[in-house]
Amino acid sequence: MIKKLLIANRGEIALRIVRACKQLGIQTVGIYSTADDNLMHLRFVDESICIGKPNASQSYLNIDTILTAAEISGADAIHPGYGFLSENAEFAERVEEAGLTFVGPAPEHIRLMGNKISAINAMKKAGVPTVPGSVGSVTLANAEEQAKAIGFPLLIKAAAGGGGRGMRVVERLEQLLSQVQAAKQEAELWFGDDSVYMERFLKNPRHVEVQVLGDGEGNAIHLFDRDCSLQRRHQKVLEEAPAPEIPEDIKEPILQACVRACEQINYRGAGTFEFLYEDEQFFFIEMNTRVQVEHPVTEMITGIDVVVEQLKIASGYGLSYRQNEIEIRGHAIECRINAEDPVTFMPSPGTVTHFFMPNGSGVRFDSHLYPNYAIPTFYDSLIGKLICHGQTREQAIAKLRHALDELIITGIKTNVPLHRDVILQDKAFCKQAQNIHYLEKNLLSQP
Numbered sequence: 001m002i003k004k005l006l007i008a009n010r011g012e013i014a015l016r017i018v019r020a021c022k023q024l025g026i027q028t029v030g031i032y033s034t035a036d037d038n039l040m041h042l043r044f045v046d047e048s049i050c051i052g053k054p055n056a057s058q059s060y061l062n063i064d065t066i067l068t069a070a071e072i073s074g075a076d077a078i079h080p081g082y083g084f085l086s087e088n089a090e091f092a093e094r095v096e097e098a099g100l101t102f103v104g105p106a107p108e109h110i111r112l113m114g115n116k117i118s119a120i121n122a123m124k125k126a127g128v129p130t131v132p133g134s135v136g137s138v139t140l141a142n143a144e145e146q147a148k149a150i151g152f153p154l155l156i157k158a159a160a161g162g163g164g165r166g167m168r169v170v171e172r173l174e175q176l177l178s179q180v181q182a183a184k185q186e187a188e189l190w191f192g193d194d195s196v197y198m199e200r201f202l203k204n205p206r207h208v209e210v211q212v213l214g215d216g217e218g219n220a221i222h223l224f225d226r227d228c229s230l231q232r233r234h235q236k237v238l239e240e241a242p243a244p245e246i247p248e249d250i251k252e253p254i255l256q257a258c259v260r261a262c263e264q265i266n267y268r269g270a271g272t273f274e275f276l277y278e279d280e281q282f283f284f285i286e287m288n289t290r291v292q293v294e295h296p297v298t299e300m301i302t303g304i305d306v307v308v309e310q311l312k313i314a315s316g317y318g319l320s321y322r323q324n325e326i327e328i329r330g331h332a333i334e335c336r337i338n339a340e341d342p343v344t345f346m347p348s349p350g351t352v353t354h355f356f357m358p359n360g361s362g363v364r365f366d367s368h369l370y371p372n373y374a375i376p377t378f379y380d381s382l383i384g385k386l387i388c389h390g391q392t393r394e395q396a397i398a399k400l401r402h403a404l405d406e407l408i409i410t411g412i413k414t415n416v417p418l419h420r421d422v423i424l425q426d427k428a429f430c431k432q433a434q435n436i437h438y439l440e441k442n443l444l445s446q447p
């Protein structure tokens, strides 16, 4: 088993990883920037090291400094969490070159999936259905021909893209070339790689994804699926598991295909296959090679601790479960709690004055907040995740409504009112799952 783990992250996920380590008797090393010496998880780690200035490029994204911190502390493994360096193949490689264990997939698989064009090609080979789209990368020279084959409207996406950024919808052929050019410039600027590709723009799909675990030796299992269709600007706001109202005979082959794809490439660790689901068809869009923000909903319905499994797999223990031992129990929903204005969505960092954490059976609040905690301005606005589990979706919704009433966070603005007063009061959403445009089109007032 890993003896001492460096947690190369901050916020709620750093605390989440500490909790898993405590269960397994793994010692922990926390790292933090100069803006972050007040982080909750630093109180529980065995040692902590300041790694640099607030700007992430000078701290949480600085590979050299993080590796030095690992060396100084004598850590034998690094968990990257999500965001920051979690899907950086070079980081994974450097960790391994330094003789340490990277808690995640092999660098080649991070690289394969990090480029969405190569990811889509790999999935096609493995027999996973993909969105009808361009073949290879799109250039100004081949864009028209490719677009005609796909049809309009279509979506231009950055091969190296992430975080919902750099996508452009093209309605008509006349707009195509200028949009491809703009998309390439944007992609170069944001991701340092100007390759773009195109997909049919699906009108009303849901976002449905599959959680997998692989042992790196050709064995893999799935932990069923999640629905993450409630999004704003392609960013998830609320997630649930299992994805409601999908016929078994349509879902099961997709779950199997994801497992097979992992087994074929000897995938190691946790991963997520993301799909769009429309008219009872699944279309692969990308694979995330890390633990995701929304992993707790899967944990609540399966009883399996995804981070513990990541650590066990990285330690060489393989998979703790066989597929036929994993069952879905009930339904779980997660609300992402952000420090932001619930109407304008402007970030709202600042000091939390009062804080009360909701509680009760089937209620989980993954968060690093505490009274008088000062949220720095430099990082993501996610400050917590409220997850409720019930025997049915209705029960999970009822618990969430009440848990959101119990939750008190003052001193800053949060999106709690959006969850409590808008989403969880919406009759259509409470009745059944909605598509990826529903939140923006029907529940938010501004474009």
Ligand code: ADP
Pocket: 131, 155, 161, 162, 163, 164, 165, 199, 200, 201, 202, 203, 205, 207, 231, 234, 274, 276, 285, 286, 436
């Ligand atoms: P990112 O890596 O930036 O998150 P994704 O490929 O995962 O990008 O897409 C993010 C979101 O954008 C999806 O969840 C979905 O809402 C929307 N989206 C992506 N591809 C399509 C498509 N072909 N048609 C319609 N919507 C799409």
